[in-house]
Amino acid sequence: MSVADRPLRLFFVAGEHSGDQLGGKLIAALSQQTGGRIVCAGVGGEAMAREGCPSLFPLSEVAVMGPLAIARRLPALIRRVHQTVEAGLDFQPDALVILDSPEFTHPIARRVKRKLPHLPVIDYVSPSIWAWRPGRARWMRRYIDHVLAILPFEPGEHERLGGPPCTY
Helix, strand or coil: CCCCCCCEEEEEEECCHHHHHHHHHHHHHHHHHCCCCEEEEEECCHHHHHCCCCECCCHHHCCCCCHHHHHHHHHHHHHHHHHHHHHHHHHCCCEEEEECCHHHHHHHHHHHHHHCCCCCEEEECCCCCCCCCCCHHHHHCCCCCEEECCCCCHHHHHHHHCCCCEEC
16 A cells, blocks of 8 residues: 555644644544545544544543642653653654643653654644743744644744744
8 A cells, every 4th residue: 555545644642621622623624634534543532532533541631730730740641741652653653743732742742753753743732932931932843843823923923933834
């Protein structure tokens, strides 16, 4: 089977409910665009599962907010990051798509990119680089190949701050 004949293989990583919702919609749209020729795996919730992307573990295990909650669950979160990286590598995707939740998804993207430098890494929902820690934009170029923005001004901010290519 040639590359053109096989289904598109995508590994998705969401870290909270909003990313799962966006991921579910993205998977549905990609499935429609490819005539259902898409195979997904990764970390998500009910919305992504409904679209055929089962989760490695319950999303609730990584959807934590606030410094105290993160500190309490840090060892488990680190294990889940490593588990997700290994599963992503084993899946042999055509691309890695991270969804929102940069505290969880970006460490995964960095590790996967280090091991598979030619794998496209797409970030759907830009971190708020225009609001705080703008230096992240330039740093993201090392492991993010493209950002899919949800706000119309984000492409200009990524360009201004030296971030990865960004499309609204």
